[in-house]
Amino acid sequence: MSGPLLVLEDIRKTYISGGGLAVEVLRGVSLTVEAGEFVAIVGSSGSGKSTLMNILGGLDRPTSGRYRVDGRDVTALEGDERAALRRDGFGFVFQHYHLIPGTTAQENVEMPGRYAGLPAALREGRAVELLGRLGLEERRHHRPNQLSGGQQQRVSIARALMNDAPVILADEPTGALDSASGAEVVALLRELSAAGRTVILITHDRKVAEAAGRVIEMRDGRIVADSGRPAPSPANPSPAPAERPVAGASLWTDAGEALSAALRSLGANGFRTALTLLGIVIGVASVIALLAIGEGAKQAVMARVGALGVNLVYVVAGSGDPRLPATPLTEADSEAILDLPNVESVMPYLDTPVMVRHGNIDHRTEGLATSASLPLTHRWPVAEGAFFTRADERAGAAVAVLGHGVAERLFPRGESPLGKHVLVNNIPFLVTGVMAKKGDLTGSQSTDDWVFVPLSTGVQRLIGKPDLQLILVSVHDVGRIAQTRDAIRALLSERHGQEDFQIHDGTARIQAAAETQDTMTLLLGCAAVITLLVGGIGVMNIMLVSVTERTREIGIRMAVGARAADIERQFLMEAALVAGLGGLVGVALGLAGGAVIGLLAMPVVFTATAIAGAAASAVLTGMVFGLIPARRAARLDPVVALASD
Ligand code: ADP
Ligand code: MG
Numbered sequence: 018m019s020g021p022l023l024v025l026e027d028i029r030k031t032y033i034s035g036g037g038l039a040v041e042v043l044r045g046v047s048l049t050v051e052a053g054e055f056v057a058i059v060g061s062s063g064s065g066k067s068t069l070m071n072i073l074g075g076l077d078r079p080t081s082g083r084y085r086v087d088g089r090d091v092t093a094l095e096g097d098e099r100a101a102l103r104r105d106g107f108g109f110v111f112q113h114y115h116l117i118p119g120t121t122a123q124e125n126v127e128m129p130g131r132y133a134g135l136p137a138a139l140r141e142g143r144a145v146e147l148l149g150r151l152g153l154e155e156r157r158h159h160r161p162n163q164l165s166g167g168q169q170q171r172v173s174i175a176r177a178l179m180n181d182a183p184v185i186l187a188d189e190p191t192g193a194l195d196s197a198s199g200a201e202v203v204a205l206l207r208e209l210s211a212a213g214r215t216v217i218l219i220t221h222d223r224k225v226a227e228a229a230g231r232v233i234e235m236r237d238g239r240i241v242a243d244s245g246r247p248a249p250s251p252a253n254p255s256p257a258p259a260e261r262p263v264a265g266a267s268l269w270t271d272a273g274e275a276l277s278a279a280l281r282s283l284g285a286n287g288f289r290t291a292l293t294l295l296g297i298v299i300g301v302a303s304v305i306a307l308l309a310i311g312e313g314a315k316q317a318v319m320a321r322v323g324a325l326g327v328n329l330v331y332v333v334a335g336s337g338d339p340r341l342p343a344t345p346l347t348e349a350d351s352e353a354i355l356d357l358p359n360v361e362s363v364m365p366y367l368d369t370p371v372m373v374r375h376g377n378i379d380h381r382t383e384g385l386a387t388s389a390s391l392p393l394t395h396r397w398p399v400a401e402g403a404f405f406t407r408a409d410e411r412a413g414a415a416v417a418v419l420g421h422g423v424a425e426r427l428f429p430r431g432e433s434p435l436g437k438h439v440l441v442n443n444i445p446f447l448v449t450g451v452m453a454k455k456g457d458l459t460g461s462q463s464t465d466d467w468v469f470v471p472l473s474t475g476v477q478r479l480i481g482k483p484d485l486q487l488i489l490v491s492v493h494d495v496g497r498i499a500q501t502r503d504a505i506r507a508l509l510s511e512r513h514g515q516e517d518f519q520i521h522d523g524t525a526r527i528q529a530a531a532e533t534q535d536t537m538t539l540l541l542g543c544a545a546v547i548t549l550l551v552g553g554i555g556v557m558n559i560m561l562v563s564v565t566e567r568t569r570e571i572g573i574r575m576a577v578g579a580r581a582a583d584i585e586r587q588f589l590m591e592a593a594l595v596a597g598l599g600g601l602v603g604v605a606l607g608l609a610g611g612a613v614i615g616l617l618a619m620p621v622v623f624t625a626t627a628i629a630g631a632a633a634s635a636v637l638t639g640m641v642f643g644l645i646p647a648r649r650a651a652r653l654d655p656v657v658a659l660a661s662d
Pocket of ligand 1: 032033034040042060061062063064065066067068069
């Protein structure tokens, strides 16, 4: 393109004041700037110079008129395209330097390169070179507050040169400097101009303006004088704006910067941050601790239910409806079941309260009339002696097997009960065996506290009625337990002529128990998630405060070419990092708290899924609740943001 570089045609800018009054700040400015010119715009304060510069640099849009850059109409550009125009076309130098506090000189210089997507090595090399050229090599790692005004302004010039923009816009660059530093800065701008860059210098100081080849005077929003262009020096071909795709910074360079920015803003207000993060910390800690408690309870219940036997089918007498007449379960029923496929053993079950006595020790407990198959059906070995036999059953022998607990009660001095007689409801029974310790509970009573007698003997001597309460059936193949259960149901329905019994199997019991426990865990989890939500609101709060406090920084970033998406991502990442940090502390606290609960109160089981899930939900919470603050930051108007303090 061989035409003029910048062309303004009848540019007007009207502000609506707070009282709703329209104030026209630029009143028809037309101006043409050729590539390579060094132009000074002078005028008293309030004449509209900064407004004009903001429009020239793509920070602001005119109310009317037309603006072309290198032949391209940029008047109506929006969003990312406008950001790209700023990033690649213009380098800004401001009166108050506008460096980002807390970051080093080099990081400030590199920033435009980040938003242009320059690889890190290239960016660093270029920043070091620029700082060197401006005599700041030694100060690379200093922060703005460790630099003098003149040094800060040179850093900001280096930043303006980072993306090799063809136009440098300097708004009162000497305004805050002593005269020596000011002169240095003007000399620098002159050098840049001599090297072929287009420089537009805005100042209220005529002496400063004299450094430029062309001086334009503004008054009340109009150009009132223009010294015109000096003879062009053909030795100075100006670089055209570099054509770059509208790409942004890469995710990872962003992540690095977001991390340091997050840590900086956290560190600046440690106490406030700690208070705000408390929600997330407590949320994550309680998710982990509560889920560990839930899982611990579940595993404890499952262990108990599992010990009762997954290989068992329970046939319970009675349909559960007392109005229906029921045929009792009988020993004949249980023998019929034994013939079904997949049935390993059957165990009739009839219990009654008994009083057992040995010597002068009485013990009130539960007597169970059953068959010789109990050790097999229950997978419950005899510790001492032997279980009674089928022959004992057939003979109705007065023999008994003692539960481990009963044996200890009646024979406290450790002598063996085998071959001794005990009185069961005042009838003498010969003890043939003692069961191994089992530790199960049925209801409130330990099965170790039972006395076992043959069904026939129990019916005749202790109970008087042959009706069974229960038939326990063990199966060979647990995988086919449902079919076996259904076969038993069909068989008994046929034998009884109705379904006057209930039938269920071990796996169903385990499933039911597991479901109950899962519901518990879910409830605990919900409580914890609510805490996490409260934590998220804390994150949103701190991020909103952060956006407000750092509005100017956002404006600076936009001026050097950050797109709305870049700003949004930065603040989202900060929110995620802040929340993640809270999550980390929460995980530590949750593990410690859970461990203490595990030691003192109840079983806890930590699962990796729960821990990872809690940490992830902290980060996710941060991102969800960071969205509104991040959007707010991204939607800021660059001019308004830059002007904030
Ligand atoms: P200069 O840079 O020459 O001192 P400015 O361009 O900053 O002048 O401002 C020109 C006029 O526009 C001033 O009267 C100023 O108060 C007004 N002005 C600038 N920005 C705004 C704004 N955002 N809203 C309302 N008035 C503004
Ligand atoms: Mg100004």
